[in-house]
Amino acid sequence: MAEVESFTLDHTKVKAPYVRLIAEEKGPKGDVIANFDLRLLQPNEKEMPTSGMHTLEHLFADLMRDRLDGIIDVSPFGCRTGFHLITWGSHSATEVAKVLTDVLTVIANETKWEDVQGVSIESCGNYRDHSLFTAKEYAKLVLEQGISDDPFERHVVK
Template sequence: MKESRNVESFSLDHTTVKAPYVRLAGKKSGPKGDIVTKFDVRFTQPNLEFLPTGGIHTLEHLMAEYIRDEMDGVIDLSPMGCRTGFYLTVFGDRSEQDVAARLSRVLAKVAAWDDAEAVPGVDPVMCGNWKDHDLAAAKYWANRWVEGIAKKGWQA
């Protein structure tokens, strides 16, 4: 039996998950009754593949910008340090399928991104490492995510 840890993902068996997926990783209610939910948005199969740094960075910019057009109450979208996916934290009680459908719409937009169009926030004022971006990798992984999720029957 695994030892109990403070960090939820340390209790997740990364060898049995099947990426891509959306997984409810936590739900908390604050002292005033607000509900906050956190999702594990996985792109690559853990310990087999990982996102290149430029690609995960560009995905972060595009997803963080456009997920807010698809759902209210987004608190945060951040890359995982292992570079296999992102955490999405939102207000309210949301289902994995609802989040997957909304992310599919965002990532379909990313996959079809016009190379001539600037990615939001890519300049030295708005970004902390603005030269470390890779739009081609972001588009490739966005497309793989959308196709993988569609195969699971979680279409937008």
């Protein structure tokens, strides 16, 4: 049986919100792919409603790509406490935390419904399950706490 890193992480020891580098892997040609844990909510204490999570996913897909090179994908965790960020190349947790802080600030303070891409029946597999209001409220909640670049010690990135 394969060992899945996220299932070996002691979720009772982490202190969200944080950014954590899960792993970097090198491909056969030397390309590096990095996987980050963007944990917005404390595991097993809170979870985000799917509508807000879905809208954040769409906004992250757009806004994070404008601010961080090499993004392959931003995908929500099934537990609804955060997202995976997959990138080409190496980035530090601090760099990603700064980008995430900037993006959440834009979402909380500037984003309007017209800014959310891919929310029509033609462009989304569940277009009825979105909430910009919820995405904004959770963005504010995370920003109030600050985003750490360490999952176990609160080291809030400015």
